[in-house]
Amino acid sequence: MKAGTIFAVASGVGKAGVAVIRVSGDAAESLFTTLRARCPQPRTATRVSLFEPLTGRLLDEALALWFPAPKSFTGENVVELHVHGGRAVIDGVMAVLTGLHGFRLAEPGEFTRRAFENNKMDLTAAEGLADLVDAETSAQRDQALRQMQGALGDLYEDWRHRLLRASAYLETTIDFAEEDIPVGLEADVRSQVTTLKQQIAAHLSDGHRGERLRDGVRVAIVGAPNAGKSSLLNQLAAREAAIVSARAGTTRDVIEVHLALAGIPVVLSDTAGIRKTSDEIESEGVRRALAQAAQADFRVLVADPGQTPLLSPDLLALIDVQTLVVLNKADLNLPVDGHFPCEAVSVSALTGLGIKELLETLTSKVRDRFDLTDQPSLTRARHRTALDRCLQALTRFEEVPSLIDRPELGAENLRSACMALGHITGRVDVEDVLDVIFRDFCIGK
Ligand SMILES: Nc1nc2c(ncn2[C@@H]2O[C@H](COP(=O)(O)OP(=O)(O)OP(=O)(O)O)[C@@H](O)[C@H]2O)c(=O)[nH]1
Numbered sequence: 001m002k003a004g005t006i007f008a009v010a011s012g013v014g015k016a017g018v019a020v021i022r023v024s025g026d027a028a029e030s031l032f033t034t035l036r037a038r039c040p041q042p043r044t045a046t047r048v049s050l051f052e053p054l055t056g057r058l059l060d061e062a063l064a065l066w067f068p069a070p071k072s073f074t075g076e077n078v079v080e081l082h083v084h085g086g087r088a089v090i091d092g093v094m095a096v097l098t099g100l101h102g103f104r105l106a107e108p109g110e111f112t113r114r115a116f117e118n119n120k121m122d123l124t125a126a127e128g129l130a131d132l133v134d135a136e137t138s139a140q141r142d143q144a145l146r147q148m149q150g151a152l153g154d155l156y157e158d159w160r161h162r163l164l165r166a167s168a169y170l171e172t173t174i175d176f177a178e179e180d181i182p183v184g185l186e187a188d189v190r191s192q193v194t195t196l197k198q199q200i201a202a203h204l205s206d207g208h209r210g211e212r213l214r215d216g217v218r219v220a221i222v223g224a225p226n227a228g229k230s231s232l233l234n235q236l237a238a239r240e241a242a243i244v245s246a247r248a249g250t251t252r253d254v255i256e257v258h259l260a261l262a263g264i265p266v267v268l269s270d271t272a273g274i275r276k277t278s279d280e281i282e283s284e285g286v287r288r289a290l291a292q293a294a295q296a297d298f299r300v301l302v303a304d305p306g307q308t309p310l311l312s313p314d315l316l317a318l319i320d321v322q323t324l325v326v327l328n329k330a331d332l333n334l335p336v337d338g339h340f341p342c343e344a345v346s347v348s349a350l351t352g353l354g355i356k357e358l359l360e361t362l363t364s365k366v367r368d369r370f371d372l373t374d375q376p377s378l379t380r381a382r383h384r385t386a387l388d389r390c391l392q393a394l395t396r397f398e399e400v401p402s403l404i405d406r407p408e409l410g411a412e413n414l415r416s417a418c419m420a421l422g423h424i425t426g427r428v429d430v431e432d433v434l435d436v437i438f439r440d441f442c443i444g445k
Pocket residue numbers: 223224225226227228229230231232243244245246247248249250251252271272273274328329330331332347348349350351
């Protein structure tokens with residue numbers, strides 16, 4: 001950990017009623033002497049006058065909080081000054097702090113990093129806290145809060161402890177004569193590992209629920225040129241985000257707008273009309289449109305009943321269970337021509353007819369697939385990679401032909417699996433846990 005007493009404005013930028021200046025480190029308390037204010041009772045909001053130390057000029061009438069270590073956010077001595085949120089007040093206090101010996105401006109994330117290093121929270125909780133600060137929709141907030149409170153960390157720690165126990169159990173047998181090894185040990189450890197593997201695999205195959213809730217569910221609007229894709233995007237976003245024109249091939253770049261459907265963040269993208277073309281720029285647009293369609297969690301396929309064929313073979317090929325077909329231009333009352341492969345919703349992107357129903361259908365599809373469940377979901381690729389490594393180590397464990405003959409090999413693979421889980425929470429120091437487990441271990445001998 002980098003040394004020093006750190007400080008930063010913890011509230012947002014810009015003029016506000018109140019700004020919070022946070023200070024953490026050994027010397028935090030000395031701040032009160034410097035600013036000629038009396039030190040408040042611990043954890044009691046107290047009104048203080050803050051003075052410029054050299055000139056004695058009043059800087060502000062503030063509210064101060066004093067959290068002596070270790071009962072603070074970072075686990076260190078922490079002072080919070082709630083000053084008036086004007087530029088000159090903040091600058092005045094910050095200038096004093098900058099001039100103090102051993103004080104420096106905090107780096108990004110440094111308060112939380114210190115909290116982690118002082119065992120105030122594990123890495124998943126720290127990530128949850130970062131997500132909470134970034135959360136823009138209610139479902140994002142719920143997920144971040146749950147993770148910050150430790151739901152994900154507890155799950156991984158529980159798995160890690162189960163593995164540590166199994167590995168410790170195996171390791172105690174290493175020095176045993178074969179006839180002393182308890183009957184059923186091998187089957188017992190193997191069945192514990194199989195159960196855990198199934199739980200991890202189920203957790204991994206959640207359709208990226210937690211990651212999408214964090215980053216946004218991807219919905220791509222696709223279709224033939226002039227079908228009304230950009231008009232539909234504008235209707236759904238309730239603003240003129242994309243250019244609309246009667247000329248086929250207007251949209252080239254992918255245009256994204258952000259929505260919240262039932263509190264779930266959605267990134268809706270408008271794309272170029274898909275058709276065969278010799279125009280170099282348009283064909284790049286079509287390539288991008290197809291790429292968006294492939295990556296998206298849902299596709300909204302827009303068709304214009306006035307066009308023949310209604311859907312080209314390329315577009316028909318995009319239809320699957322995650323595709324919602326929309327028949328646009330319902331205001332023109334044109335008959336729908338020919339055979340149609342699935343259910344469709346009729347709308348008019350021009351008049352707004354059917355848009356409410358389309359939004360409801362889309363919302364319920366998004367909720368069904370991505371809303372929060374009772375189980376905490378992994379929220380980052382980092383978790384996924386570590387869990388994959390954990391599963392690989394457990395598979396290597398299963399491949400050890402006999403644990404009675406090679407207990408050390410079995411234990412080693414279990415320890416690698418533990419390490420992978422420990423990387424997610426940041427608790428990689430397995431030795432201390434092993435000590436605890438060994439101490440109260442009873443193997444019946
Ligand atoms: N009558 C009617 N016209 C519509 C409707 N939706 C779009 N249009 C018109 O259809 C034309 C094409 O609309 P766009 O939204 O630009 O279509 P697009 O699918 O984005 O077209 P490209 O970007 O060229 O692929 C415009 O003249 C729109 O005004 C609708 O619901 N009813």
